[in-house]
Amino acid sequence: MTLGSGEEILKRADEMAQFSAMEKGLTRAYLTKEHKQAHQQLSHWMALAGLEVWQDSVGNQWGRKASSNPTQPTLIIGSHSDTVVNAGKYDGNLGILLGLEALKQLEGIDLPFHVDLVAFADEEGVRFNTTLIGSSATAGCFQPAWLDIKDSDNIAMGEAMLSFGLPPELAGKDARLPQEVKAYLEVHIEQGPVLEDLNLPVGVVTGIAGAKRYQLSVKGMAGHAGTVPHALRMDALCGVAEMITTIETYGLEHNVVATVGKCDVKPGAVNVIPGDVVFSLDVRSPVQGDLEVACNELHSQLEEIAQRRELQLTSELTYQAEAVPCNAELQQQWGKIVEKQTGTKACFLPSGAGHDAMVMANITDIGMLFVRCEKGISHNPREQVNAQDVTVALNCLVDMVQLLANPNSAEA
Ligand SMILES: [Zn+2]
Incomplete structure (x- = not known):
């Protein structure tokens, strides 16, 4: 040397x-x-x-x-x-x-x-x-x-x-x-x-790392922020908030990194319960099998959250690399x-x-x-x-x- x-x-x-x-x-x-x-x-x-x-x-x-x-x-x-x-x-x-x-x-x-x-x-x-x-x-x-x-x-x-x-x-x-x-x-x-x-x-x-990216859309019901009691709401953003922490927890516990980098809230007014949210999900792993499993498990966990909250979840794969x-x-x-x-x-x-x-x-x-x-x-x-x-x-x-x-x- x-x-x-x-x-x-x-x-x-x-x-x-x-x-x-x-x-x-x-x-x-x-x-x-x-x-x-x-x-x-x-x-x-x-x-x-x-x-x-x-x-x-x-x-x-x-x-x-x-x-x-x-x-x-x-x-x-x-x-x-x-x-x-x-x-x-x-x-x-x-x-x-x-x-x-x-x-x-x-x-x-x-x-x-x-x-x-x-x-x-x-x-x-x-x-x-x-x-x-x-x-x-x-x-x-x-x-x-x-x-x-x-x-x-x-x-x-x-x-x-x-x-x-x-x-x-x-x-x-x-x-x-x-x-x-x-x-x-x-x-x-x-x-x-x-x-x-x-x-x-x-x-x-x-x-x-391989990567998969999704665009997820959550549909709830927009409503008056003053008149609809919590128990009767279908707040899409509250559902997405729970989904995001679920995604973070999954990443912490498994051989993947999972990121929500974009989130679009509609109608997006201070006095309206959010009715529609579109957000991105980027999942990566150096092991292709782990990536596939993670994406499947994450989707079923998010679906469970949506059903419990009476929200409609749809997901579209927008990008993938092995x-x-x-x-x-x-x-x-x-x-x-x-x-x-x-x-x-x-x-x-x-x-x-x-x-x-x-x-x-x-x-x-x-x-x-x-x-x-x-x-x-x-x-x-x-x-x-x-x-x-x-x-x-x-x-x-x-x-x-x-x-x-x-x-x-x-x-x-
Ligand atoms: Zn380089």
């Missing part, structure tokens, strides 16, 4: 943050001047680290630590280089820079597989109304119809690719095949407060490595946010490590990580590559 590796990585994150569409602040969208500049910088650093560099069909930047005798499929390490509007410096970029430093440290060590480092050019989907374009192309999920999606300046993705120097007809044609890939590793900031709360520098990701588990063996290996590097038992936690890894799971096993970020703040210029934590994450990543190269070593 080189002392100060964490600081070195943070310095590079500062340099990357200069490639921005904003004067003061960081915004870097897909197929822009900033995208090109940032990837030129990364390509330069990758070449200095002894990697073979190339840009793929959709503008992802790659660097390969080539094996002299590859006897196993290629290991891919990566994250995304694009950002949200007025972003922090570490979301995505930290994972790329950690991969770069890890391969620098492994320079001169011959591994039984190539290691490809990738900077995915679009994950956030800020410019075109679709996300995860970069990893979708690598994982064979790029949809040619996306080329027609226009940005806010009415420029289609295909046109933007042409101006960037990429032939749109080739987009996604260089996808990797499952048998060519050993695994995909991604280190990412947590974007939540759990590791900070536990005072841990890193944590092992168990999976990327949970994507991280590979169990990779989780176990991260766990051992984290314990060795930190001297404490590893924390295993789900990701409530989406990541490139969930797309890469279409072609290979995924393994993710989270790095503590200050107060869990992300998608915000105040996003912050500390150098010691980054050094711990780096050491874990270097150990992981070596463990995958020598699974029978007593090291971890």
Whole structure:
């Protein structure tokens, strides 16, 4: 370990943050001047680290630590280089820079597989109304119809690719095949407060949460707030209030998070008993089965409340995404490595946010490590990580590559 590796990585994150569409602040969208500049910088650093560099069909930047005798499929390490509007410096970029430093440290060590480092050019989907374009192309999920999606300046993705120097007809044609890939590793900031709360520098990701969203509608009877006694009311909002606390209690007691974020009360007057309430329900879990069970149980509990209060409940599913588990063996290996590097038992936690890894799971096993970020703040210029934590994450990543190269070593 080189002392100060964490600081070195943070310095590079500062340099990357200069490639921005904003004067003061960081915004870097897909197929822009900033995208090109940032990837030129990364390509330069990758070449200095002894990697073979190339840009793929959709503008992802790659660097390969080539094996002299590859006897196993290629290991891919990566994250995304694009950002949200007025972003922090570490979301995505930290994972790329950690991969770069890890391969620098492994320079001169011959591994039984190539290691490809990738900077995915679009994950956030800020410019075109679709996300995860970069990893979708690598994982064979790029949809040619996306080329027609226009940005806010009415420029289609295909046109933007042409101006960037990429032939749109080739987009996604260089996808990797499952048998060519050993695994995909991604280190990412947590974007939540759990590791900070536990005072841990890193944590092992168990999976990327699946989500279901509903619009629920509760019908009661509007009435005069002064003349209708409580026993004779059918107050839709009181029913929904009970439903919301039931939802919260369920989330506290089960492996899900459940949130009511929107609530619309009608008629919405101070002197009228609420007759109609429409509210949202967002349920997430890293385990698809738990998510399904939770949604069924919650619906029957809410229905029970509605019936007891003589209210009518209807529910409509408005969005769903499947949970994507991280590979169990990779989780176990991260766990051992984290314990060795930190001297404490590893924390295993789900990701409530989406990541490139969930797309890469279409072609290979995924393994993710989270790095503590200050107060869990992300998608915000105040996003912050500390150098010691980054050094711990780096050491874990270097150990992981070596463990995958020598699974029978007593090291971890
Ligand atoms: Zn991210």
